[in-house]
Amino acid sequence: MYLFTFICSKDVTWSSKLDSSVEQFYILSRRVTQNAKPDAVLECLGVRWELHCSVLSDSSKLSELYTNSKRQRDVQLQERAAIGKDSRASKSTCERGLAYRKWHLSGPLILRLPVTDASINKEALSFALRTLYDPEEPPNEWGETVLSTAALLGMSNLFQKCLKEMLTNISSSTVCSFHRVSCKFKETILQRACERWLELFLVIELSCHIKLRDLPFDLLLKTLLSPRLFTSNEYEVLRAVLYWLYLQLNPFRQTLPAHSNVITFFSKETAVFLEQPQGQKYITIFQALRMHGITEWQHLQELQNIRVLPESWLLHILSNHYHTVSVCRDDKHNTTFHPPITPDVVPNIFHKQLVSMQVV
Helix, strand or coil, X not given: CCCCCCCCCCCCCCCCCCCHHHHHHHHHHHHHHCCCCCCEEEEEXXXXXXXXXXXXXXXXXXXXXXXXHHHHHHHHHHHHHHHHHCCCCCHHHHXXXXXXXXXXXXXXXXXXXXXXXXXXXXXXXXXXXXXXXXXXXXXXXXXXXXXXXXXXXXXXXXXXXXXXXXHCCCCCXXXXXXXXXXXXXXXXXXXXXXXXXXXXXXXXXXXXXXXXXXXXXXXXXXXXHCXXXXXXXXXXXXXXXXXXXHHHHCCCCCCCCCHHHHHHHXXXXXXXXXXXXCCHHHHHHHHCCCHHHCXXXXXXXXXXXXXXXXXXXXXXXXXXXXXXXXXXXHCCCCCCCCCCCCCCCHHHHHHHHHHHCCCC
């Protein structure tokens, strides 16, 4: 029979059977202690976890709970002794009181630990408690649940080990959640590592992953404004932002759409997106883009087709390009400017585009 017992309470609904995570803890703890009787029972997340004094020192929270519970029991034992000596108490009353407290004052100490952090679950708690018996026990994955559980239990060694593992496992699938956790616990080293990863891989990796949708507005803006943002060309940054925006507007998508679908989505509206109430909060994101670096003609044409940028923005971009190409064309000694197509053609194309916008 399993030694984990389950009770019903008006405050907590206790489970009626063991799940795999609880069973894993049971098997390990009993093996390490050679089936020794528990010294304490932790009531947490609907489970009674049987613990031993020999492992509690690695958890400051459990040690505190054990000390407080033991102190309360000592007080109750003193009260029981006093009742037994009280000549005014009838024998039957004493017997009823002693019988009521017999198990409570002689069995394992009861430790009650409420959990308010929604990220903590039985799997993470089981893992954290297993590491008290075997520090080499591996988790299903390192992340917020383990870090939050280690913080709750006051397990500093496990907390630091989890941070170290997270630092070495930053990827497209983890960077957003790891950054959120780093802010939650004010862990600046992990936070900076996530931000540095984004500077390097926002365009070439995260923009191709569905987890792009989890990138917070402020973090995206900070990354775009960073002078260390890596990209092969500025159009790729714009493309990443358009994908991110598409996912914000379509939060239930489970896969990335094709690029043509994104372009079609933003091209179908007649109104300019950033000029609408829904789009105004995204203006700062597009203002952070270095769109003067977008010079390929087809990319500029796409900018106009997607109906995201105000016409005044497009005018400013095209006018600057027209001016730059014109100056370059007139300066025969200029060897630093390399337009994407021949100098004779580019001014004519830009000129036609500006004429179509009725500004030349």
